[in-house]
Structures are given as structure tokens and as C-alpha cells.
Amino acid sequence: MFSSLRSRLWMSYALLIFAALLVAVLFLLVYLIRNPLIVRQATARLQDAESLILSEQPNLGELAPDSLPQILRKYDQTLNVRLLVITKNLQVLADSRAGSAPAFVAPRLLRLNALLKDETGEYWLFIAKRISNQHWLVISAPRPKVPILGILRDDLLPPFIEAGALALILSLGIAFWLARWVADPLQSVMTASQQMPARQAAALPLRGPREVQSLTRAFNAMADRLQASQRSQREFVANVSHELKTPLTSIQGFAQAILDGTASTTEAHQQAARVIYDEAGRMHRMVLDLLDLARLDAGTVDLQRASLDLLALLNNVVEKFSLQASAAGVSLKVQADALPEIIGDGDRLAQVFTNLVDNALKYTPPSGQVSLQARQIADCVEIAVTDTGTGIPPTALPHIFDRFYQADPTRKGGEKHGAGLGLAIVKEIIAAHGGTTNVRSVSGEGSTFTVRLPFVMPTDTSVVKQKK
Numbered sequence: 001m002f003s004s005l006r007s008r009l010w011m012s013y014a015l016l017i018f019a020a021l022l023v024a025v026l027f028l029l030v031y032l033i034r035n036p037l038i039v040r041q042a043t044a045r046l047q048d049a050e051s052l053i054l055s056e057q058p059n060l061g062e063l064a065p066d067s068l069p070q071i072l073r074k075y076d077q078t079l080n081v082r083l084l085v086i087t088k089n090l091q092v093l094a095d096s097r098a099g100s101a102p103a104f105v106a107p108r109l110l111r112l113n114a115l116l117k118d119e120t121g122e123y124w125l126f127i128a129k130r131i132s133n134q135h136w137l138v139i140s141a142p143r144p145k146v147p148i149l150g151i152l153r154d155d156l157l158p159p160f161i162e163a164g165a166l167a168l169i170l171s172l173g174i175a176f177w178l179a180r181w182v183a184d185p186l187q188s189v190m191t192a193s194q195q196m197p198a199r200q201a202a203a204l205p206l207r208g209p210r211e212v213q214s215l216t217r218a219f220n221a222m223a224d225r226l227q228a229s230q231r232s233q234r235e236f237v238a239n240v241s242h243e244l245k246t247p248l249t250s251i252q253g254f255a256q257a258i259l260d261g262t263a264s265t266t267e268a269h270q271q272a273a274r275v276i277y278d279e280a281g282r283m284h285r286m287v288l289d290l291l292d293l294a295r296l297d298a299g300t301v302d303l304q305r306a307s308l309d310l311l312a313l314l315n316n317v318v319e320k321f322s323l324q325a326s327a328a329g330v331s332l333k334v335q336a337d338a339l340p341e342i343i344g345d346g347d348r349l350a351q352v353f354t355n356l357v358d359n360a361l362k363y364t365p366p367s368g369q370v371s372l373q374a375r376q377i378a379d380c381v382e383i384a385v386t387d388t389g390t391g392i393p394p395t396a397l398p399h400i401f402d403r404f405y406q407a408d409p410t411r412k413g414g415e416k417h418g419a420g421l422g423l424a425i426v427k428e429i430i431a432a433h434g435g436t437t438n439v440r441s442v443s444g445e446g447s448t449f450t451v452r453l454p455f456v457m458p459t460d461t462s463v464v465k466q467k468k
């Protein structure tokens with residue numbers, strides 16, 4: 001019933017107001033019961049009586065006990081106070097109301113309390129004055145009664161009820177305002193999240209208390225990420241379809257030529273089969289690259305964490321490309337001193353340098369040079385793959401590691417051109433090793449791709465020994 005923020009807030013205000021008023025009434029009641037003013041007035045009357053009696057009867061302490069009751073009664077009648085003469089052992093010698101009023105009980109209480117109690121349980125105010133060595137004069141009067149219920153009913157309750165009603169109305173207003181302040185921005189976050197991801201949302205304005213603003217900020221950031229991811233998904237699908245369209249069109253065209261007899265000679269058959277084979281191979285490589293990227297993205301690639309001899313790995317890659325390099329008339333070599341062992345996945349790192357060297361050879365004209373330089377800096381190993389090839393235009397440099405990006409799609413590096421995924425894979429593999437990838441290039445002069453690998457993978461607890 002009271003599940004909404006508004007009603008909860010209002011309920012708590014109402015309870016708070018009720019509790020505050022109750023406490024105030026209780027305090028007032030206690031104050032009234034103890035009413036210091038009335039008690040003070042009564043005590044003053046007792047003191048006046050005392051000074052009058054003692055001024056008129058200075059020898060009261062020396063009088064014979066028999067004469068005392070009569071004198072006390074006389075003053076009682078004129079002053080309307082009950083008078084007692086008691087010994088210092090608290091024995092009552094004379095009482096102005098002996099027989100006509102209930103006797104006091106436990107006169108010992110005299111010492112402790114400012115009140116006396118009679119046999120019927122009524123309390124009396126009193127003051128005591130020493131009148132001789134042995135005797136004390138006690139002057140008392142019934143404790144004044146405060147008409148609590150009357151005061152409560154007539155004086156206290158009406159203003160308290162009015163104040164309470166006013167406070168409740170005010171609290172209702174404040175509760176509604178507060179609830180709107182908190183609930184309205186929450187409501188817009190909820191509406192926006194229900195419309196996700198269909199809606200291309202503008203960022204929600206930051207309103208309400210700080211916590212709600214933080215929530216809105218987090219929601220805006222999440223919506224941004226979601227939209228970016230949707231955008232990149234759409235681009236990805238468009239890129240994949242685009243990249244598949246060209247080889248599929250060729251395959252379809254040449255297969256059609258074989259089927260309808262346009263390619264009738266053996267050479268034409270051979271050529272058609274070669275194109276189909278090449279294009280199918282290209283699609284196969286692209287699908288493998290895409291699978292690699294998907295696994296790297298999802299973090300499901302099982303990276304081996306073995307100790308690696310990086311120099312041997314680089315030499316292997318260079319050896320693999322040596323025939324291709326000499327056929328292209330390009331010199332290919334490794335320049336490195338002894339390197340510390342690193343922890344990493346040998347196959348994946350070989351894939352990185354294969355992609356880089358492959359690109360370098362593709363874009364380097366005959367009599368150019370491709371070199372792999374490795375060195376140790378601080379706590380990582382830096383490997384630079386440098387070529388003296390065509391270079392990359394400055395406008396293309398920031399996008400070079402993007403998926404499907406090709407700096408110049410018309411110049412595709414010969415038959416084995418890729419789909420613009422090679423460098424994206426390089427970047428992902430190096431990032432998975434806790435390393436970084438960079439490129440420097442001058443158009444027409446060549447490019448340098450630099451990879452930095454830490455000695456230890458980020459999640460690895462083992463420390464790699466350095467070669468002496």
C-alpha cells in the first residue's frame with residue numbers, strides 16, 4: 001500500500017511529526033506536574049508564616065510542651081498552615097492538627113525529602129526551623145495540585161493538534177516535492193532504458209540528488225557504449241558483406257562460364273578454376289582472421305604462457321619469408337643482440353610478425369629493405385619491423401589498425417591481398433600479451449611498425465629470468 005517513494009516519504013514525515021509532538025507534550029506535562037512556580041509560591045507562604053511566628057514567639061523552643069498545641073492551633077487557624085514541633089530525634093511534641101488531620105508517616109523522610117507524606121498518602125510541602133537545641137518547628141501545607149487533565153484538554157491539546165495538522169499538510173507538500181525531485185529523473189532513466197536500444201538517445205540531463213545524477217551519468221555512459229557497439233556491429237556486417245561480395249561474384253562468374261560453355265578451352269577452364277581456387281582461398285583466410293578476431297574479442301583465445309626465445313622466433317619468421325623476399329628482390333634480415341626470455345604464446349607471436357613482415361614485403365618495391373630490430377628497453381622488449389616501401393599516408397595512419405581498413409584499396413599488394421584484418425589481429429594479440437603496437441611512416445619512404453612486449457604477461461605471477 002505504501003510502496004511508492006511519495007507515500008513512504010510522507011508516512012515517515014507524519015510519524016516524525018507525531019513523535020516530535022508527543023515528546024513535546026510529555027515534556028510539558030512533566031514540567032507542569034513539577035510546576036516550580038506554584039511550589040515556589042507555596043514555599044514562600046510557609047516562609048512568611050515562619051518569620052511571623054518566630055517574630056511573635058521568639059521563645060517557642062523554651063515553652064512547656066503542654067502549652068504548645070494551643071499556640072500552634074492558633075497560628076494554624078490564622079495562617080492556614082499545619083505546624084509541628086518535633087525533637088531532634090524526630091518525635092512529634094505537638095501538632096496543630098493532631099486528631100483533625102491524618103498524622104505524618106515516616107517522619108524520617110524529613111531528612112531526605114522536601115515532601116512529607118501523611119497516612120492517607122497525601123504529600124505535604126514543608127520547611128523546618130530549629131527553635132532550640134532540642135526542638136524544630138515544622139511548617140507544612142498540602143502540596144498544591146495541578147489540574148493536569150484540565151490543562152491538557154483545554155490548553156495543550158488544541159494548539160498541538162493545530163500545529164500537528166499544519167505540519168502534516170506542510171510535510172505532504174515537502175514529501176511530494178522531494179519525491180518528484182528524486183523520482184522524476186529516475187523515471188526518465190527508466191523510460192530511456194525501456195526504449196533502448198531502438199532509440200538513438202541524446203544524453204539524459206543530470207537532475208535530482210547527487211546519487212541519482214551519478215546513476216544518470218552511468219546510464220548515459222552505458223547508452224553511449226551500447227550505441228557505439230551497435231554502430232560497429234553494423235559497420236562490421238557491412239564490411240564483411242562487402243569483402244565477401246567481390247570474391248563470390250568472381251567465383252559465380254567463372255563457375256557460370258564453365259557451366260554455360262563460355263569457357264570452352266582447357267586453358268579457359270584452368271584459368272576459371274585458378275580464379276575460383278584463389279578467391280575461395282582468400283575467403284577462407286578472411287573467415288579464419290574473423291574467427292581469430294572474434295575469439296580475441298571474446299577473450300576465449302587460449303594463450304599459451306610459455307617461456308619464449310624471441311630471437312629464434314623472429315629468425316624463423318624471416319626464414320619462412322626468405323624465398324618470397326629474394327623473389328621480390330627485397331633484402332630481409334634480423335638485427336638483434338641477446339634478448340631476455342619473455343612469457344608468451346609462440347604461435348600467436350609468430351602470427352604477429354608474419355603479418356607485419358608479409359605487409360612489409362607486399363608494400364616494398366624491388367631492391368628495398370625489410371629489417372626486424374629487437375632490443376631490450378626498461379622492462380620490455382621492443383621489436384621494430386621497418387621497410388623502405390611505399391609508406392602510409394598521414395591521413396591513413398590513425399586508422400591503420402582498424403578492422404577492414406585498407407589505406408589504398410585499389411593497391412592491394414598483389415594476389416594475396418587481405419581484407420584489412422591483419423593489423424587488427426596484430427594489435428589484439430599484442431594487447432592480449434599486455435603489450436603495445438605503434439606505427440611511424442613517411443609516405444614514399446617506408447614504415448616502421450613497433451611492438452613492445454613486457455617480460456611478463458599481466459596475469460602471470462612468474463618472473464622471467466633475463467639472459468646474462
Ligand code: ADP
Pocket residue numbers: 355359360363387389390391392400405406407408413417418419420421422423424447
Ligand atoms: P591487409 O590484410 O589488407 O594488408 P592489414 O590490416 O595488414 O590489411 O593492413 C591494413 C592496411 O595498412 C593495408 O591495406 C595497407 O594499406 C596498409 N599497410 C600495412 N602495412 C603496410 C606497410 N608496411 N607499408 C605500407 N602500407 C601498409
